[in-house]
Amino acid sequence: MAILVVADHNNSALGASTLNTVTAATAIGGDVHVLVAGTGCAAVADAAAKVAGVSKVLLADNAAYANQLPENVAPLVAELGKGYGHVLASATTTGKNILPRVAAALDVDQISEITKVESADTFQRPIYAGNAIATVQSSAAVKVITVRSTGFDAAAAEGGSAAVEAVATANDAGVSAFVGEELAKSDRPELTAAKIVISGGRGMQNGDNFELLYKVADKLGAAVGASRAAVDAGFVPNDMQVGQTGKIVAPQLYVAVGISGAIQHLAGMKDSKVIVAINKDEEAPIFQVADYGLVADLFEAVPELESLV
Amino acid sequence: MKVLVAVKRVVDYNVKVRVKADETGVDLANVKMSMNPFCEIAVEEAVRLKEKGVASEIVVVTIGPKEAQEQLRTALALGADRAILVETAEEVGSLGVAKVLKAVVEKEQPGLVILGKQSIDSDNNQTGQMLGALTGMPQGTFASKVEVAGDRVNVTREIDGGLQTVALNLPAIVTTDLRLNEPRYASLPNIMKAKKKPLDVQTADALGVALTSTVKTVKVTPPPTRQAGIKVKTVAELVEKLKNEAKVI
Numbered sequence: 332m333a334i335l336v337v338a339d340h341n342n343s344a345l346g347a348s349t350l351n352t353v354t355a356a357t358a359i360g361g362d363v364h365v366l367v368a369g370t371g372c373a374a375v376a377d378a379a380a381k382v383a384g385v386s387k388v389l390l391a392d393n394a395a396y397a398n399q400l401p402e403n404v405a406p407l408v409a410e411l412g413k414g415y416g417h418v419l420a421s422a423t424t425t426g427k428n429i430l431p432r433v434a435a436a437l438d439v440d441q442i443s444e445i446t447k448v449e450s451a452d453t454f455q456r457p458i459y460a461g462n463a464i465a466t467v468q469s470s471a472a473v474k475v476i477t478v479r480s481t482g483f484d485a486a487a488a489e490g491g492s493a494a495v496e497a498v499a500t501a502n503d504a505g506v507s508a509f510v511g512e513e514l515a516k517s518d519r520p521e522l523t524a525a526k527i528v529i530s531g532g533r534g535m536q537n538g539d540n541f542e543l544l545y546k547v548a549d550k551l552g553a554a555v556g557a558s559r560a561a562v563d564a565g566f567v568p569n570d571m572q573v574g575q576t577g578k579i580v581a582p583q584l585y586v587a588v589g590i591s592g593a594i595q596h597l598a599g600m601k602d603s604k605v606i607v608a609i610n611k612d613e614e615a616p617i618f619q620v621a622d623y624g625l626v627a628d629l630f631e632a633v634p635e636l637e638s639l640v
Numbered sequence: 641m642k643v644l645v646a647v648k649r650v651v652d653y654n655v656k657v658r659v660k661a662d663e664t665g666v667d668l669a670n671v672k673m674s675m676n677p678f679c680e681i682a683v684e685e686a687v688r689l690k691e692k693g694v695a696s697e698i699v700v701v702t703i704g705p706k707e708a709q710e711q712l713r714t715a716l717a718l719g720a721d722r723a724i725l726v727e728t729a730e731e732v733g734s735l736g737v738a739k740v741l742k743a744v745v746e747k748e749q750p751g752l753v754i755l756g757k758q759s760i761d762s763d764n765n766q767t768g769q770m771l772g773a774l775t776g777m778p779q780g781t782f783a784s785k786v787e788v789a790g791d792r793v794n795v796t797r798e799i800d801g802g803l804q805t806v807a808l809n810l811p812a813i814v815t816t817d818l819r820l821n822e823p824r825y826a827s828l829p830n831i832m833k834a835k836k837k838p839l840d841v842q843t844a845d846a847l848g849v850a851l852t853s854t855v856k857t858v859k860v861t862p863p864p865t866r867q868a869g870i871k872v873k874t875v876a877e878l879v880e881k882l883k884n885e886a887k888v889i
């Protein structure tokens with residue numbers, strides 16, 4: 332049976348994570364269809380049609396889907412999903428918001444944040460903040476799954492030539508409304524897609540000191556992340572939190588600055604290829620996962636790092 | 641308005657769990673158990689709504705073993721008025737939990753249901769959303785701000801790109817994120833008082849819910865371990881290694 336991938340998008344561009352989810356779908360095997368539910372989102376459907384491995388794009392254009400309100404989008408996905416063996420979405424905040432509603436509507440359990448496909452019905456997923464890996468098997472007629480992007484390479488954005496087909500849409504459920512959004516603006520790469528990530532923790536002391544990290548990041552083309560402690564203290568906004576309950580990243584290089592290395596933080600970055608830790612406490616647990624550890628005061632080390640890269 | 645809060649008993653967040661040698665799960669023998677941290681935030685939010693006069697009664701519910709009464713007592717000590725334990729020795733998946741919660745919602749008719757965004761053991765992040773589908777209620781997940789106004793609730797949500805605010809018709813579901821509030825500690829007098837608050841024990845059967853699951857765990861294994869790294873002495877040495885050894889900059 333075919334696989335339905337629910338596209339992550341903002342009505343104008345396809346989210347990068349959808350490419351990883353298409354790869355997961357390809358690993359399951361079968362025709363891969365992508366659903367683009369939104370409004371005025373034809374450009375997204377065209378982009379999805381070009382993704383290598385996609386054989387059909389379903390375009391559901393309706394004002395009710397403008398802001399991905401789950402009350403409106405989930406019934407559509409559940410209705411379409413009945414005709415598929417699997418329904419997949421990226422484990423972004425949008426995917427996590429919508430997909431469990433789809434699973435419950437289909438009366439099946441959802442498998443969250445898979446990192447590996449073993450077969451069409453068997454998957455791996457981290458549990459307990461990544462301290463254990465569960466292999467789970469689903470007997471559901473429709474397997475509803477969210478996909479952790481760091482577990483799968485991105486499918487090629489070009490190379491496919493799928494047909495785009497408009498589908499009938501559901502109505503506004505009328506129980507929820509979008510009020511507004513405050514989106515972080517940054518010229519730096521997106522945290523979950525960046526090749527290099529530099530994160531600061533409580534050791535940064537305040538938000539202004541993050542400027543030290545931004546300077547290094549700009550020289551390296553890196554994204555900047557943070558620990559929960561730095562977010563809770565108001566140094567930086569919530570969308571920068573890396574960890575079990577924030578964003579999961581696995582860049583080529585992760586630099587942890589003034590971060591102790593609590594399990595909840597490690598859960599979000601320990602699959603990075605190379606990990607660097609800069610911390611003045613040589614006993615800090617972050618050094619246990621660091622490939623290169625530097626015991627130093629960050630206020631001396633980071634400016635020096637900036638001058639040397 | 642009545643507020644229903646769902647809480648879960650989980651391994652304490654400070655515990656680094658170990659996988660059992662027979663790969664059937666993680667070793668929970670003699671491990672400290674606590675209320676899921678996101679559920680503590682859910683209880684705190686309900687208590688604040690009551691202090692503001694928005695909530696009239698707070699009911700806490702958990703689906704779990706007999707021992708989960710401890711977490712219900714904690715919630716009662718924090719300010720909940722009464723508790724319901726839906727007792728089961730089995731591990732219940734999020735869909736099963738959501739079905740039980742739906743039955744409780746039908747009975748209790750709350751104006752607001754508050755859950756955590758995620759259990760720190762299963763890391764599922766599903767139950768609130770599933771309850772939404774089963775009841776038809778709207779959901780404000782990953783909440784960092786909750787404002788009840790008349791027959792609506794405005795929920796500010798922590799999303800990947802920043803913050804989003806939605807307006808939901810009541811009754812509604814809220815799932816908590818870390819920044820929603822900072823939970824208080826229970827005072828000794830309140831812990832004593834909590835012992836006398838009502839705690840009702842039920843079964844899923846009696847609520848007419850079948851706890852079957854379409855997912856089974858085949859095995860649980862340890863994550864891959866990282867090779868031990870090295871300490872560098874200077875920033876210059878670090879940069880040299882990153883350029884020439886790791887080749888990542």
Ligand SMILES: Cc1cc2nc3c(=O)[nH]c(=O)nc-3n(C[C@H](O)[C@H](O)[C@H](O)COP(=O)(O)OP(=O)(O)OC[C@H]3O[C@@H](n4cnc5c(N)ncnc54)[C@H](O)[C@@H]3O)c2cc1C
Pocket residue numbers: 531532533534535557558559560561572573574575576577578588589590591592593594595596599609610611612615627628629630653677678760
């Ligand atoms: C339910 C739950 C979910 C959580 N989710 C997350 C999550 O997703 N992500 C996350 O990160 N955390 C999460 N946490 C929090 C986690 O447990 C830790 O509290 C947090 O990661 C600590 O952040 P930190 O390392 O910045 O702060 P600290 O632990 O306070 O560490 C600060 C470090 O900075 C070092 N330092 C201080 N000054 C300097 C200096 N001048 N130079 C060099 N080093 C210096 C110190 O030696 C110390 O090691 C969660 C916790 C709970 C309970």
Ligand SMILES: Nc1ncnc2c1ncn2[C@@H]1O[C@H](COP(=O)(O)O)[C@@H](O)[C@H]1O
Pocket residue numbers: 646647648649676678679682701702703704732734737754755756757758759760762763764765766767768
């Ligand atoms: N067994 C349970 N009993 C009561 N509430 C639960 C249970 N499991 C999950 N929940 C609620 O659902 C939230 C999210 O859990 P999950 O979907 O399992 O990640 C938790 O924070 C609780 O509020």
